[in-house]
Amino acid sequence: MNLLAIETSCDETSVAVLTAPRQLRANLVFTQIAKHRPYGGVVPEIASRCHVEELPGLLRQAVAESGLGWGDLDAVAVTHGPGLASALLVGLSAAQALALRLAVPLLAVNHLEGHLYSLFLDEAAPAFNDALPFLALIVSGGHTQLVRVEAPGVYRLLGQTLDDAAGEALDKGAKLLGLGYPGGPVIERAAQGGDPQSVKFPRGQPTGCAGGLEPALCFSYSGLKTALLYHLKAQPAAAQSPELAHTAASYQEAVFEALIERSARALERERVKFFGCCGGVSINKRLRAKLAELAAQVGVPLLLAPPKFCTDNAAMIAAAAARQLPLAPGAEKLPRLDAHPELPFGEA
Amino acid sequence: MIVLSIEMSAVENDVALLHDGALLARRTWQAQTFHHTRLFEVLREVLAEAGVRPEQLELFAVGRGPGSFSGTRIALTAAQALAMPGGQPVIAVSSGAALAHEVASAGGVEKIAVIGDARRDTLWLGVFDGKTGASLQPTPWSTLPLTQLAGALPAGARIFSPDCARLLPHWPAGLPQPVARYPTAAAVAALALAVHASGSTPEPLLPIYLHPAVATPPKR
Structure with a gap:
């Protein structure tokens, strides 16, 4: 089964060609970070303009690199949410047109399901079905969720953030510290050699949680950003060298401690075969070390994706789409797909 | 074909x-x-x-x-x-040029002004020859506030717009109203x-953007 997948939900334009389950023939990612950096965050209109400009070329290049012809493709997959509406529309338009032209099934993928499948793209990883059930901590610029993965397509949402995502908390912290964008990597760099215990920032433990979720497994990062703001007002030197490394390390530690604490609780309650962490924030080395420590403590093997599959990419969308094939009897081959900016993921 | x-x-x-x-x-x-x-x-x-x-x-x-x-x-x-x-x-x-060409091919108009809502309190405007449909402006599209439209229109121009519903509530008194046309x-x-x-150089396969992507430049 050869799948062509398109991902344009945020600020990465990506096209992949995958022979399922994991012979990845092409995975092209055009990252727009440089265009958004001057604004300290993703500007939707810049993202959309960039997708329109880059996507056609990436499609041609991906198919050329795959060694396959257009006629060898068995399905076209695309992210239909969550994400920026006007950015999603570009990928959705290309995917629907290609599926129509090639007369192949069109498969809609939830971006967060894509992140789950990113854990299984690497050849050294177990097969998805052999890892079940597993606990996944999804940490990206826009999302922070704890999910129990029961089977392909069966995802139980255990906890999530009530306000900012971990990646957003890092972006906002980096902005306050004058470190630039994106926050994750610049804070990680600034934190090197710093003492993560030097400033005690809050771990954002919600006391109430909507949608029937257990507050003990949920996150809140808005107070952390405010705490940093007040800390910098009281001690302006904290944003200057040599204090900066300690401040950055402590801030980053607070973001990650919250992730580790809630994951530890989830691992206590849920009997799972693996513990995975995916999404752009999972590239961070300090977080990886803390996750490995937790996994060793509880005796559950840890799954991480190589960094190239952690940030947004179409390879993970192709991998997630493959589970929909062959199409169920009676399933619409060319469903009409609109953008779903707030597409939910997982059942509580 | x-x-x-x-x-x-x-x-x-x-x-x-x-x-x-x-x-x-x-x-x-x-x-x-x-x-x-x-x-x-x-x-x-x-x-x-x-x-x-x-x-x-x-x-x-x-x-x-x-x-x-x-x-x-x-x-x-x-x-x-x-x-x-x-x-x-x-x-x-x-x-907009396609609209002007269609109007021109029907005949009877000396000059064709095509306008629309360019957001950010501006209009977009193109002026075309009523016989050939060719653009009469140095650049095909210019932007201006609605209050300056009367001064920018050449004599004998008739105004056409696909955006009448959005423009008419703010239309200046005394200026002939645009003809709704898509x-x-x-x-x-x-x-x-x-x-x-x-065989002339084709236009880029991108929308016509009349404003930069971001209204306010980044803070330095």
């Missing part, structure tokens, strides 16, 4: 399938926020109605605005994706075919 033309820059969207200039099938529909992908149902409908398979399409014509960013992005992306496996040409033309896919196809036949 079988041409598929897609025009989605205004609130009235239009798709036409033509064979050597003759209309095989056409669909017109109202653009709806959050339901932009009606285009793909429409494409299947017109292809089925005309008995044409997607791989038989020989040229793709697309309107690139000025107008709706979402509409033009969907149209431009879809046309390129449809053309990609077979390597057929995709020609983008200005939707660019059609057939007009876009005619202009695209002329570009294709002339």
